[in-house]
Amino acid sequence: MAFNPECLGRRYEAGPQIVDRERHRAYLNAVWQGADWEPSRPLATFASVYLLWPIVPLLFSDPEVDLDLPRLLHGEQDFWFDRPIRFGEQLTPRGEITRAEERRGMVFLELTCKGQDEEGRDVAHSRSLFLVRSAT
């Protein structure tokens, strides 16, 4: 089965994610080895852990999309926040395919995610553009 451009609008939801300080510590150690720093709030890019990555495996394993994963590249990334995110809070990630097209053998797939807090507000956002290179 080939890439299905009609996957536009498909939605995914992951279970609630705790913005976990311990996991952030491991993340910071990987990102910045030897950093003598304990931030009071999670790094902005930690949204990849609590917002983006809970959704990505759902997209990548979706047979209705059928991405050629070995040829997939991460082309662009944008994270933005309506307020500072706090350690210990719980966010529920939701994702949607907001662009799906194939041009000259290259697939362009945009995934937009929102993280909803316990008051029901979308406070963290992610936009990812994935590219799939042609096999030929």
Added chain:
Amino acid sequence: MTAARPLDRLPPGVGVEPPELSLILSQERINDYAEASGDHNPIHLDPDFARAVGLPSTIAHGLLTLAAAAAPLERWSAGVAHVSRVSCRFSAPVPSGDRISGQPQVKEAGPGRMVLALEVRNGSGEPALTKAEMELRSL
């Protein structure tokens, strides 16, 4: 209630220039990032797999490159501002063992808001991140 602190001279005590970036994305660091992030794509971890899909070697996660470039800037502005946006285009791969480097620049600065442009090159001097920006807002 206190008024928002202006960012037109942010952050105090560290000068105008944001800190320069220069660090090596070793395979060990890439492995650690895979564990911490949950992204175990074999192009980052398995040299044979990476070569089989046309890469010269394993490459760093794009999000690791972005995070490594952004983290020192978050520390630079800690206590004064929070990051309201961080974005980039992943323009060239960073092979494992490459040194990434760059000098962030203040692109915009005004009351309550600052935008930094992040220039990041891989070990071959190619732009690894382009159109990379971080927006800070006062706490």
